[in-house]
Amino acid sequence: MEDKKLAPDQFVSVDISEFFGPQEHKDPDAGxxxxxxxxxxxxxxxxxxxxxxxxxxxxxxxxxxxxxxxxxxxxxxxxxxxxxHNIFGGERTxxxxxxxxxxxxxxxxxxxxxxxxxxxxxxxxxxxxxxxxxxxxxxxxxxxxxxxxxxxxxxxxxxxxxxxxxxxxxxxxxxxxxxxxxxxxxxxxxxxxxxxxxDQNISDIAPTLLKIWTARRKLAPAFGTMMGTSELLLLSMQLDDQWTSFIKTKLGDTGVSQAMEEFLFGISHEQIVQLKTILRTKGIPAIGRDEVSKFLGVHVKADAGLDYRDFYSLYSLRRDNARVRARMGLPGPHKTIEDYFIQFVMEQNKEKQNNDSFAK
Known part of the structure; x- marks a missing residue:
């Protein structure tokens, strides 16, 4: 068969099983x-x-x-x-x-x-x-x-x-x-x-995400100004170059900035919009975290702690809200800030690998 040369931007589809290979005997250390x-x-x-x-x-x-x-x-x-494997319903690879x-x-x-x-x-x-x-x-x-x-x-x-x-x-x-x-x-x-x-990807990213959460706890955001420049700068200054690069590159995207607002202030995009309207109508420039529930008329956990359960609970709430907006075509972020950040890091890593390959 005649070999065909591929252009640099062409790819060959390869079954992933070729990398892992069929294994007749299970490795006791596998899994x-x-x-x-x-x-x-x-x-x-x-x-x-x-x-x-x-x-x-x-x-x-x-x-x-x-x-x-x-x-x-x-x-x-x-x-x-x-x-x-040959399983019920046919072969699975x-x-x-x-x-x-x-x-x-x-x-x-x-x-x-x-x-x-x-x-x-x-x-x-x-x-x-x-x-x-x-x-x-x-x-x-x-x-x-x-x-x-x-x-x-x-x-x-x-x-x-x-x-x-x-x-x-x-x-x-x-x-x-x-x-x-x-x-x-x-x-x-x-x-x-x-x-x-x-997962190696998340092992590399997790320390940064934890720093973001810890830094967020140290902020005393002024609800009303919402995405205040001082709060965001303070947050970024406490983190690493990877996060700073993400902020500089992606914060101009509406979805990213809205997802950041949700993360930073601990309330949904809809509640943020509602709170801005209330404060503007009442002529109040800004309020603290402990006053958010009073102005919205419902209890919101805007001041979550550092416990891992708090992080995952508020993440899952933002995740579910984002999925609903995406499905219904509603305004507001359709992904969480974690989605955007992990996607950004993986894309950067992929670009670096491609550049390294071409440099060889």
Whole structure:
């Protein structure tokens, strides 16, 4: 067969299974990682202390870890998402899964559209998140140095962001404005996340997202001016170059600025518009966070704490609101600031990889 040379802007469609390959024998280390090396180290140090000073807690945590290991083993018995399988309904390959994710643009909840392994793995991750949160609280209760319980807290937050990443990937895969080749990359990342319950993309991005949330807590935004320049500059100054680049490049987009407003002030786009109108009508220049509920006439949690549950709760609320607006064609952001930021970072990484390839 005659070889055909490809132009630099041409691509060949390659089945993802060629990268992962059919595997006849399961690798015992494949699948879900119950504990990373760092997690094992910090757990071992804490549990050894618990054995002496809190035997009941020691037994409880050890049993919880056994449950997590048994759960991970059970999930590993389900067909790998990275291998070729003959299942009910025909052959399933990683590429066919990716194609299905991209092509089936159904509205509503995705739960019954997803592989069983993805759904079960999500339950495992939630159980692990709660376990590490309890370990952090335990370390604090026995007066361990701050860096010890903060270490467990950081691991808890990192896992929460992996949970968030799954939502973001699905949101972006179902975004009609995103090119198909980029959706292929997103879907591949999603399969890897489902298979191992870890994700390198989000591991790189999570520290920045946590810094944004922490910086947001330190702000005292003046509701009324809303997207105040001083608040935004203060937020950006506390973060890294990646976030600063995102702000400079994307904040001019209406959707991004509206999503930023929702994140920064902790209320929906609709409530922001309503509050602006109320304050303008009453001739009030600005109010504090503690006055938002009074002016809107409903209780809103504009002043959420640093707990991982607060972050995910408010994220999921913004996510659901954005999905409704997109489906109904309503004004306001159709994606969350996390969607926009993770998309931006992945696009930047892809561009860098392309440039590096051409430079060789």
């Amino acid at each position: 879900i990682v119950v504990l990373t090396q760092h997690q094992r180290e910090i757990y071992k140090r804490l549990i050894e202390k618990a054995k002496d000073i809190a035997p009941e807690k020691y037994e409880s945590f050890q049993q919880r870890m056994r449950y997590l290991q048994e759960l991970a083993k059970s999930i590993a018995n389900f067909p790998s998402l990275l291998e070729r 990683p590429q066919s899964l990716i194609d299905s994710l991209i092509e089936h643009q159904t509205e509503g909840d995705y739960t019954l559209q997803l592989p069983s392994k993805a759904t079960l793995g999500k339950g495992f991750l939630v159980a692990k998140i709660h376990t590490f949160s309890s370990l952090s609280k335990f370390a604090k209760s026995i007066k361990e140095p701050e860096e010890v319980w903060q270490d467990f807290s950081a691991e808890t937050n990192s896992m929460m962001f992996s949970l968030l990443a799954e939502d973001v990937y699905l949101n972006l895969i179902h975004d009609k404005s995103i090119p198909n080749d980029f959706k292929q990359e997103l879907a591949t990342s999603l399969l890897l996340l489902w298979e191992h319950r870890s």
